[in-house]
Amino acid sequence: MAEDKYCFGEYELDTARQQLRRAGRPVHVEPRALGLLCHLVEHRERVVPKGELLDEVWGDRFVSEAALTTALRTARLAVGDTGSRQQVIRTVHRRGCQFVAPVTTAGDSRPADTGEEARGEVAASHTPTGADRQTIRFCRAGDGTRIAYASVGSGPPLLKAANWLSHLDLEWTTPIWSHWLNGLARNRRLIRYDERGCGLSDQTVARSTFEDWVHDLETVVDAAGLDRFPLLGVSQGGAVAVAYAARHPERVSRLILAGAYARGRQVRAQNEVESAEAALDLDVARVGWAHQDPRFLRVFASQFLPEGTPADWDEFTDFQRRTTSPPNGVRFLEEFARIDVSETAHRVSCPTLILHSRDDERVPVSQANELAALIPDSRLILLKSRNHLLTAFEPAWDEFLEHIEAFLSE
Template sequence: MTSADPAITPPPRVWRFDDFVLDAGRYELRSGESVIKVEPQVFDVLTQLVSNHERFVTKEELFDSVWGGRFVGEAALTSRIKAARRALGDDGESQRYIRTVRGRGYQFVGRLRVEEPVAAPDPEPEVPRQHIAFTRAADGVRLAYAVSGDGPPLVRAANWMTHLGYDIESPVWRHWVRDMSLRHKFIRYDERGCGLSDWEVDGFTFDDWVTDLESVVEALGLERFPLLGVSQGAAVAVAYAARHPGKVSKLVLCGAYARGRAVRALTEDEKRAAALDLDLARVGWGRDDPAFRQVFAAQFLPDGTRADWAAFDQLQRRTTSPENAVHFLEEFARIDVRDLCTQVQCPTLILHSRDDHRVPMRYGEELAALIPDSRLVALSSNNHLLTGSEPAWRVFCDEVQAFLAAD
C-alpha cells in the first residue's frame, strides 16, 4: 500500500471462550442466548485484554485505549476490571479469565476460539433532505422548524436537547429523523432556549411550550395530524391533544410521564435525586470536563456504546446553554398533566422501555391508566432514548407504523 492509499479498516472480530461470545461488531458480550449488560468502558477493557490475549496489557495501554489518555485514577481501572470479571463469573482470587500481573497490568487467560471477521454491514440509509424555516411564537420568540420526507404529516412535539442543524448527523437523533421520514412528512422543531430557536427568552414555562407547538402547527397550516411526543415532549403533546381534540388524529408517546420528578418524588431519596439533576446542570454543564454531563448520558443511554455517550455529550454542549439547562430541568420537574390525560380523545400508543433508567416503566403505566383510549407497549431496553442499533428501535418503528396506518 502506498502512502496515498486509503486506510482499510478490518471488519470487527468475534471471540468465543467457554459459553461466552465477545462480539466487537455488535458491541455485545453474550452467554448462550443472553446478552450480558456491561458498561461501555467495561466492554472496551475486556476487548483490549481479549484482542491482546497472547501477552499482558499494561495499565498505561488500557488508560490510553479506553480513556483516550485522559487522566483517571487507578481506582477507575480497578473497578472496570472487577466489573469485567463479575460479568464473566470470575473474581480476583480464581482469575479464570483475567489474570493480574502485579504492578504491571492484566492478561486474558481464557481459551479462545477466534471466528473469521464478518463482512461490514451495509451502510445506513441516507437521512432525507430537510427544509428549515422559522416562525414566531405568540410572545415573539423565534422558533426553528424542519420538514423532511413525503406523505401525510407526522408532527413531533419538541423535547429537550435537539438541534435541527445537527440532529441529522448525530447518532442520538439521526435514526429518528430518517425512519420517521420514510412514510411521512416529518415535522419537528427546536423548543425555545434550544437548538436553532432563540436561546435568550423570558418565557420558560410549560404553557409556553404548548403555545410554541400551536405556533408551528399554525405556521404550516396543518388541519389534522398524528402527534409524537418523546420524554418531556410527551407531556406537551398530551396537553396539545387535550386542548385541540379536532387537530390530533392519533397520539404516540415514548419514554413519557404525566408527573415531573419533583411532583412524583415522595421519599427523601427521590427528592434528593431530583435536586441532584439541577446541581449537575448548575455546576457541570458548561465545563470542558464531560464527567458531569456523562451522568445524564448514563441515565438516558445506559446501554449505549462509548461512541453513543460521546455523541450525547456533544449534543448537550451544542444544544443549549448551562443557564437554560437549569431552566429546563426546573420546569420539567414541575410537570403535571394528569388532569389533561383524562381529556385526550384520540387513540393513543404509549411505548416505554421496560428498564428505563431515567423514567421508570411505572410512569408509562400511569399514563396508560389515565388516557382513555390508549395501549401500552413495553420495549426490551434500558435506554430512555432508543438507539438506532438496538432491537427495541425496530420494534418501536414497526409498532408506530402499524398504529398510524390502521383505520
C-alpha cells in the same frame, strides 16, 4: 459473486489485493487493521461480533481484546474516522462492530444497500441525505420568540413535539438522533421544531415555561398549515403533546408517546425521602450544567443511554453543548421537574400508543403505566431496553418503528 472493490468517501478498498487508496493514492495500513477493515466492509449488512473479528484476523493465534481495540483504532485512523465520530466503523456495545459509511461497489454508481437501508432505515452514523432534503422555516410565537421548524419526506404528516434537546440541522449528523429522523420520515412527511432556547430557535428568551412550550407547538401547527395529524411526543415532549391533544381534540388524530411521563420528578415524589432525592438530583444538575463538569455530563448522558459506550456518552454530551447554553440547560431541567399533566391526560380523546423501555433508567416505567391509566383510549407496549433514547443497533428500535407504523396504518 462478491465484489473486490468498495468505495466510500475519498477511499477505495480493494479486498482482493488488500489495498486502501485515498483520492487514488495508496494508504499504508498495518496488515491486521487492513484485514479487519476488509472483513467489516464485506459484511457491512450486519454487526460483526468481536469473536468473529478475532478469528478472521488473527486465526488460531490467541490475542486479547486489547489487540482488537488497537487494530480497530488503526483502521479508523486510516479512513479518517475516530472512536468518538464513528462515521465509518460503529462500535455496538456488547455486540461488535459494523461498517456504516455509504458504500459503492465496482461498476455501481449507487450506494450499496445495507440491511438497514433495504428496510428504509439508515444506520446512526451514516452521512444523512435528509439534512439536504429538509426545508427549514421560521415562525413567531405570541411573545415574539422565533421558532425554527423543519419538514422532510413526503406522504401523510407526522408532527414531533420538541424535546430535550434538539437542533434541526445537527440532529442529522449525530448517531443519537439520525436514525430516528430517517425512520420516522420513511413514507411520511415528518415535521419537527426546536423548542425556544435551543437549536435554531431563539436562544435568548425571556421565559421558557411548560405553557410556553405548548403555545410554541400551537404556533408551529398553524405555521405548517396542518389540519388533522398524528402527534409524537418523546420524553418531556410527551407531556407537551398530551396537553396539546387535550386542548385540540379536533386536530390530533392519533397520539404517540415515547419514554414520556405525566409528572416530573419533584411532582411525583411521594415522601420526604423522594422529595430530598429529587431536590439533590436537580442541585447536582444545576452545578454540573452551569460549570460544564465533564464528570457530571458523562453520568448525565449515561442515564439516557445506559447501554451505550463512553464514546456514545461523549457524543451525547457534545451534541448538548452545541444545542443550547448552560443557563438554558439548567432552566429546562428545572421546568422538567415541575411538569404535571396528570389532571389533563384524561381529556385526551384520540387513540394513543405508549411506547416505553421496560428498564428505562431516566424515566421509570411506572410513568408509562400512569399515562396508560390516565388516557382513556390508550395501549401500552414495553420494549426490551434500558435506554431512554433507543439506539439504531438494538432490537427494540426495529420494534419501535414497527409498532408506530402499524398504529398509524390502522
